[in-house]
Amino acid sequence: MLSLIAWVIYYPATQAGILWDDKLNFIEDPLMKAEDGLRKIWLNPKENNNVWPYLPISRTSFWLEHRLWGFHLGLSHLTNVIFHLMGAIVLWLVMRQLQVRGAWWIGLLFLCHPIYVQSVAWITERKNVLAGVFYLLTIWSYLQFDRKRQWSWYFLTLGLFICALFSKASTTMLPVIFIFCRLWLGRSWNQSHYWSLVPFFILSLGNAYSRIWFELNSFGASAGEFSRSFIERLLSAGIIPFFYLKKIIIPYPLSFIYPKWEIDSGDVSHYLPLLSLVLIAGLLLWKYRSWGSPLFCGWGAFLASLFPVLGFFNNAWTRNSFVADHWVHLPSISILILSAQGIFKIMDNSRLKRMENTTMRVVCLGGIPMLLGGLTWHRTQTFQDLETLFQDTVQKNPKAAAAYLDLGVIYAGQGKHQLANRYYDQALKLTPNRSEIYNDKSLSFLALKQYQKALEFSDQAIALKEDSEYYSNRGGIFLYLKEYEKALENFNRAIELDKSNPKPYTNRYQLFLVQNQHRKAISDLTKLISLKVNVLEYTLQRSKIYADSKDFQKAIEDLTSVIENFPSFEQLSSLFFFRGNFRIELQQYHKAVEDYDNAVRLGFQSAILYNNRGFAHKTLHQYPKALADFSEAIRLDPRFARSYQHRAAIYRKQNQRLLACGDWKKACELKACEDFDLARMQGECE
Numbered sequence: 001m002l003s004l005i006a007w008v009i010y011y012p013a014t015q016a017g018i019l020w021d022d023k024l025n026f027i028e029d030p031l032m033k034a035e036d037g038l039r040k041i042w043l044n045p046k047e048n049n050n051v052w053p054y055l056p057i058s059r060t061s062f063w064l065e066h067r068l069w070g071f072h073l074g075l076s077h078l079t080n081v082i083f084h085l086m087g088a089i090v091l092w093l094v095m096r097q098l099q100v101r102g103a104w105w106i107g108l109l110f111l112c113h114p115i116y117v118q119s120v121a122w123i124t125e126r127k128n129v130l131a132g133v134f135y136l137l138t139i140w141s142y143l144q145f146d147r148k149r150q151w152s153w154y155f156l157t158l159g160l161f162i163c164a165l166f167s168k169a170s171t172t173m174l175p176v177i178f179i180f181c182r183l184w185l186g187r188s189w190n191q192s193h194y195w196s197l198v199p200f201f202i203l204s205l206g207n208a209y210s211r212i213w214f215e216l217n218s219f220g221a222s223a224g225e226f227s228r229s230f231i232e233r234l235l236s237a238g239i240i241p242f243f244y245l246k247k248i249i250i251p252y253p254l255s256f257i258y259p260k261w262e263i264d265s266g267d268v269s270h271y272l273p274l275l276s277l278v279l280i281a282g283l284l285l286w287k288y289r290s291w292g293s294p295l296f297c298g299w300g301a302f303l304a305s306l307f308p309v310l311g312f313f314n315n316a317w318t319r320n321s322f323v324a325d326h327w328v329h330l331p332s333i334s335i336l337i338l339s340a341q342g343i344f345k346i347m348d349n350s351r352l353k354r355m356e357n358t359t360m361r362v363v364c365l366g367g368i369p370m371l372l373g374g375l376t377w378h379r380t381q382t383f384q385d386l387e388t389l390f391q392d393t394v395q396k397n398p399k400a401a402a403a404y405l406d407l408g409v410i411y412a413g414q415g416k417h418q419l420a421n422r423y424y425d426q427a428l429k430l431t432p433n434r435s436e437i438y439n440d441k442s443l444s445f446l447a448l449k450q451y452q453k454a455l456e457f458s459d460q461a462i463a464l465k466e467d468s469e470y471y472s473n474r475g476g477i478f479l480y481l482k483e484y485e486k487a488l489e490n491f492n493r494a495i496e497l498d499k500s501n502p503k504p505y506t507n508r509y510q511l512f513l514v515q516n517q518h519r520k521a522i523s524d525l526t527k528l529i530s531l532k533v534n535v536l537e538y539t540l541q542r543s544k545i546y547a548d549s550k551d552f553q554k555a556i557e558d559l560t561s562v563i564e565n566f567p568s569f570e571q572l573s574s575l576f577f578f579r580g581n582f583r584i585e586l587q588q589y590h591k592a593v594e595d596y597d598n599a600v601r602l603g604f605q606s607a608i609l610y611n612n613r614g615f616a617h618k619t620l621h622q623y624p625k626a627l628a629d630f631s632e633a634i635r636l637d638p639r640f641a642r643s644y645q646h647r648a649a650i651y652r653k654q655n656q657r658l659l660a661c662g663d664w665k666k667a668c669e670l671k672a673c674e675d676f677d678l679a680r681m682q683g684e685c686e
Contacts, residue, residue, distance in 0.1 A: 428441075475488070
């Protein structure tokens, strides 16, 4: 039943495309295609860590997907749905262990609740739904250990906990959740219980440290825009639990990016949520031994799970908002449990008549999941593509600068640069100091060939932030304006700032080509190839430049590299053809013939190929083969004068003078007489 419901309510997600950073994290992740990708995912934590923190299990799931069915978005979305379904089933089992009433119903609520759509429909958030499965399995295993006190269960729990940490860092609070689980069951404590939790807390602290380091160093969440006083963070942390509580109980409207509230430490009203948290905690502790115990455990587990995202630690997402649906994926479980127990308490009210009680049970047990499932189905359709998602976001949150910026990027990608600029302007009104908006706006004006405006916005981007990408873009504008010295200065500066950024090398080699500085162009292409950027394209480009520079041996080496490393390249036949041409230049006639043979075998048909192979055969004194090739060249192109010329020369050697004169006259008609010893041929033919 759960599987059927999951398929119905999440079917629109399986038809969705890529969202926000799916392309960067999955499709364009170089380790997905790398032969040693799996080894690097696990053993080289810094590999591509500007995008991924050390989450090897989540990343491995993507690597396995690519090996099984490539970049099939429908199957990637379906995999997320399956993990969410698995989470609902394991939650059901955990609730049974915790002796929670209506365990199956809580699993159903978890499956149907629309607040999880952001985690399920967004491919990158695979880490959320996958971590959810390991998170709940770890709790299940720990409860087994706590009941049986067997070391096998303990080590299984430890292994599952590591898997959870390696899926997403939000699971770092699990050891605290273990404590609340034991309190919920009313179990006694002794020294062994405390010591058994020590390894879990050590792993949690290590994982938390690595995540904080990643946010500060790789995601750049340490800049001025992330600076807030401790009081501001504390007051914000007081608001966040109540915000999520409201969204869990009344999940409408939901937004991809919520409004970012302003905290005023001088405003007394901003202290009320924090004061409320303190009062609730005090009340539940006071009544703990009567009715407060389950509420204390549920509310405490909710706050503990939320702790990593309460704002005490910098997170790149807080540039957009202090809250997000995918952050409450695991903490929300506690509220679902408390809500379910509250509903069952109401249904058990003895003052209700039998008919009223039956009606309430039908409405609650059937109606609530149906309502949540309907909202989920509707919400899932919002995640069909980026344009739909961000249009929905700006309607619900007109101050979502990131959504305006991304809509601008989307429309720029569609060639709608005027429309893109309108969205960039909206983003600039909301965040006038974000350098990337000026840079994107500059690129739009560049596409519109309004070079001066493009230059103006590029200057503003660089004034706000010295970035390799920005200098590279400005150099590109100067390249269009044919101000080559300024273009070169910008490309050089871009490379100084980031020697691993391929874009300035790409632009600079094109500048060197314009200036006929082939050696320098080759140097930049070599760097791009070493960076493993478009290796096929740039190796071919370098081969062409070598050939233009008459360095045919280097050109051959590059073509050989492509032929050996890219055997499935669809234009492989043409590479054999060009390599054969270069070998003709080096008088390597036997090897040239082999290359031409391979080109023909792969389907390459061209008069010049047969002419060149005929020339090689002729030079090797293989006249029958040469004549056959020249004849085939003439059949393919009856106006190919050079083949008539070569065939005439062979006929002359074979004393077939009438045939030679016929080909010579045809060549002359095609204006090739200047290639012959005219007087001698005229005399012989007369």
